[in-house]
Amino acid sequence: MTELSKFSQIHLDLLKEIGNIGAGNATTALSNLLNTPIHMNVPVVNIVSFDDAMNLAGGAEEVQAALLVEFEGEFSGNVFFLISPENADQFVQMLTQDPNQSLLSDDNDIAISAFLELGNILTGSYLRALSDFISANLYQLVPNAAIDMVGALISQGLIETSTVSDQVILIETVLSSDQLDDEIKGHFFLLPDPGAFHRIFELLGVQ
Amino acid sequence: MEHVMDKVKVGIADLNVVRQPQKISTSGLGSCVGLVLYDEQQVLAGLVHVMLPDSSLSRTEVTKPGKFADTGINALIKLMEEKGSIKCNLKAKMAGGAQMFNLASKNENMRIGHKNIVAIEKILTHESIPILSKDVGGHKGRSIEFDTDTNLLKIRTVYEGVTYI
Numbered sequence: 565m566t567e568l569s570k571f572s573q574i575h576l577d578l579l580k581e582i583g584n585i586g587a588g589n590a591t592t593a594l595s596n597l598l599n600t601p602i603h604m605n606v607p608v609v610n611i612v613s614f615d616d617a618m619n620l621a622g623g624a625e626e627v628q629a630a631l632l633v634e635f636e637g638e639f640s641g642n643v644f645f646l647i648s649p650e651n652a653d654q655f656v657q658m659l660t661q662d663p664n665q666s667l668l669s670d671d672n673d674i675a676i677s678a679f680l681e682l683g684n685i686l687t688g689s690y691l692r693a694l695s696d697f698i699s700a701n702l703y704q705l706v707p708n709a710a711i712d713m714v715g716a717l718i719s720q721g722l723i724e725t726s727t728v729s730d731q732v733i734l735i736e737t738v739l740s741s742d743q744l745d746d747e748i749k750g751h752f753f754l755l756p757d758p759g760a761f762h763r764i765f766e767l768l769g770v771q
Numbered sequence: 772m773e774h775v776m777d778k779v780k781v782g783i784a785d786l787n788v789v790r791q792p793q794k795i796s797t798s799g800l801g802s803c804v805g806l807v808l809y810d811e812q813q814v815l816a817g818l819v820h821v822m823l824p825d826s827s828l829s830r831t832e833v834t835k836p837g838k839f840a841d842t843g844i845n846a847l848i849k850l851m852e853e854k855g856s857i858k859c860n861l862k863a864k865m866a867g868g869a870q871m872f873n874l875a876s877k878n879e880n881m882r883i884g885h886k887n888i889v890a891i892e893k894i895l896t897h898e899s900i901p902i903l904s905k906d907v908g909g910h911k912g913r914s915i916e917f918d919t920d921t922n923l924l925k926i927r928t929v930y931e932g933v934t935y936i
Contacts, residue, residue: 613782614782614783614784615782615783615785618783618799624783624798624799624914625798625799625914627929632872708872708873710871710872710910711929712801712871712911712912712929713798713799713801713912713913713914713929714799715783715798715799715800715801715912716799716800716801716802716803716869716871716911716912716913717801717871717872717912719783719799719801719802719803719822720801720802720871720872722783722822723802723822723823723883726784726822726823726838727823727828727829727830728829728830728831729831730784730834730835730838
């Protein structure tokens with residue numbers, strides 16, 4: 565099933581539920597790791613053009629810290645976690661217990677590896693929940709971090725989709741915390757590769 | 772009354788042409804390449820935001836020619852010819868084709884930026900269109916804007932600021 569327009573409301577609701585379970589698990593893991601309450605909103609499933617995908621992530625030129633984790637197994641795809649560099653620093657400082665750590669500093673090796681570890685835990689729990697829910701064997705590859713323009717980052721996740729479609733399904737969940745000095749907001753994007761949807765619905769017993 | 776925008780923005784996998792004094796731009800290039808073709812006689816400039824090196828990669832009918840290097844360059848040349856350009860007057864400048872992540876998978880998409888650059892250079896050589904300047908590769912995102920007054924391509928990156936080529 566590559567024609568995204570053929571998806572019905574049931575399909576979209578199922579994808580929303582996948583986002584819900586994945587991000588819910590990730591939120592709990594993050595909350596435990598940082599020992600602070602973290603909230604998540606109800607996931608939104610959007611079938612959008614590539615340009616609109618960038619806009620949903622804040623605009624093509626917006627600078628964000630991104631974690632990208634590819635997954636393989638019964639189907640493949642990418643999980644992105646996007647957060648502003650300032651917000652990411654707050655997580656990094658909590659994790660390292662060092663208020664001077666910053667992803668934007670010249671000497672950011674420790675900050676980057678803390679951010680990657682965060683990504684490992686977040687996306688790992690996201691994918692674990694996802695594979696449990698649909699009983700599919702999925703495994704994640706080594707996470708990758710980059711801080712740059714959103715358009716440049718997200719387009720990496722669109723390449724596979726772009727060979728079959730001009731649109732992409734984004735399963736988006738926003739995390740937030742009001743327990744910290746500034747409000748923290750992070751975006752999860754699940755981008756299954758085009759062939760994945762057919763397999764997901766098959767596993768869930770939906771035509 | 773026709774209102775002419777002073778700046779035209781080209782989206783991902785899209786293309787467009789402007790005439791002096793308009794500027795043409797595209798933002799957030801990662802592995803994608805922004806290719807500008809310009810014609811000093813007609814003071815025309817076209818830009819295509821290429822995602823993939825070849826339309827043979829498409830598993831469906833190509834509906835957005837700008838997505839691929841081959842169909843994108845063809846469509847851009849055609850559009851410029853319709854607006855009065857002659858192919859032998861066209862010159863090229865380009866930027867992008869970075870590798871944003873060091874991906875672990877054996878996925879061929881990892882080096883897609885490099886493949887985009889190679890594909891575009893090959894097509895332009897075949898079409899005898901000279902590349903006057905380029906800023907390609909590396910690991911950084913780029914936003915670009917071409918100025919039909921100066922024929923300079925402005926490149927903005929997050930860490931290195933603004934350069935002109």
